[in-house]
Amino acid sequence: MPDDVELVAAALAGDEEAFADLVTRYQRRLTAFLAQLVGDVELARELTQEAFIRAWSALERYDPTYRFSTWLFRIGHNLGIDHLRRRRIKTVGITREDGDGEEMDRILPDERKDPLGHLRNAELSAALRKTIEDLRPEYRELVLLRHFGGLSYQEIAEIKDMPLGTVKNKLFRAHSVLRTELASFL
Amino acid sequence: MNDRCREIREYLAEWAGSANPLDESIEAHLQACEECRSTRIAEERLNTVFEAAVAPEDRDLQRRVMDNIRGLENRRRFLAVFPVAASVMMVLVGVALLGGVPGGAAARTSVSSLIAGGWVSLVSSISSALTAWRGAAVGVSRFVAAPQVLASITVAVILMIGIAMVIRRWRRPGRWSGQS
Numbered sequence: 001m002p003d004d005v006e007l008v009a010a011a012l013a014g015d016e017e018a019f020a021d022l023v024t025r026y027q028r029r030l031t032a033f034l035a036q037l038v039g040d041v042e043l044a045r046e047l048t049q050e051a052f053i054r055a056w057s058a059l060e061r062y063d064p065t066y067r068f069s070t071w072l073f074r075i076g077h078n079l080g081i082d083h084l085r086r087r088r089i090k091t092v093g094i095t096r097e098d099g100d101g102e103e104m105d106r107i108l109p110d111e112r113k114d115p116l117g118h119l120r121n122a123e124l125s126a127a128l129r130k131t132i133e134d135l136r137p138e139y140r141e142l143v144l145l146r147h148f149g150g151l152s153y154q155e156i157a158e159i160k161d162m163p164l165g166t167v168k169n170k171l172f173r174a175h176s177v178l179r180t181e182l183a184s185f186l
Numbered sequence: 187m188n189d190r191c192r193e194i195r196e197y198l199a200e201w202a203g204s205a206n207p208l209d210e211s212i213e214a215h216l217q218a219c220e221e222c223r224s225t226r227i228a229e230e231r232l233n234t235v236f237e238a239a240v241a242p243e244d245r246d247l248q249r250r251v252m253d254n255i256r257g258l259e260n261r262r263r264f265l266a267v268f269p270v271a272a273s274v275m276m277v278l279v280g281v282a283l284l285g286g287v288p289g290g291a292a293a294r295t296s297v298s299s300l301i302a303g304g305w306v307s308l309v310s311s312i313s314s315a316l317t318a319w320r321g322a323a324v325g326v327s328r329f330v331a332a333p334q335v336l337a338s339i340t341v342a343v344i345l346m347i348g349i350a351m352v353i354r355r356w357r358r359p360g361r362w363s364g365q366s
Contacts, residue, residue, distance in 0.1 A: 016252065016255065016256065016259070019252075019255065020248060020251075020252050023247070023248045023251050023252070027243065027244065027247050027248060027251075028240065028241075028242075028243045028244075029240070031244060031247070032239075032240040032241050035241060041241060045244055045247060048247065049247060049250055049251050049254070052251045052255075053251065053254050053255060053258070056255050056258070057258065115241060116239055118241055118242060119238060119239060124235065128235065128239060147236035147239070147240075148236070148239070148240055150240075153200055168196055168199075168200065171199055171200070172192075172195065172196045172199045175199040175229065175232065178232055179225070179228045179229070179232060182232065182235065183228075185231075185235065186228045186231040186232060186235070
């Protein structure tokens, strides 16, 4: 099976099927990561699609000394963060107009869009969602990259521009919280 | 929790539940330390929970992405061909307006016959442009630059630039395109 760099080289030479293989390889993990980040599966699919299109358009700028996965996830991550920023600005605008901030600021859960909606155990799904939401932001993002993005510690360190030791330490602490909060399900 | 326990648990947080077999020294520690043993079990279960939490694949997503990419590629190719098409048009119009170039078939061709002649006229014009190079060399050697000769040289240069542009745009040279 060709590795990522070989597939990128083939795509740059005009082989669209090679890029399709990269899409197949990463779409599930990227969608899962973005779904947790933005809290909406449908939106995550759109962002994933956009991330791949941007990756294709910028493929000649990809530096093969880095992993393709980290480059792709960085594109996806930036798209997700941009979306969250826009949503925040939009929400503030609406609440000001309506003069009913509390009501409009609340994001109502939609089961069809719930990133954990496919889990059969509803209690576990709710507990996992709450535990992830309650994590400190610096831990939360690393947990999402690790467990939903399926990235290695080294890849996370590259994406976040952090020393590997810091990633290990933060994920160790995050796991301690997760094990405690989800103890009844483990 | 001593330093060794902390080290083992950091390792378990990274690797428990994965296909990676645990190191012998870690296995020995786990045999002796009950807390680390229970941490290992919890980490393996946590891993299982996360595995199940990743949503199933969207089989249609790849098709949507590739449809979009093919649309982008078609547009890019059209934009790459456009300068050459424009150059060729300029050649034809320029040659026709000048009444042709010295020594070429187009010299005897009017605008209407150029249009009617289609690709034959195009080939003839290119051949005329090549002839013009020779004419230009002769003209320069005699320090005489006839307007038709200069026009032909300009047209030929435009054509060459157009071809160079299309070759450059059609390919997607990366900084590492030579690598496999």
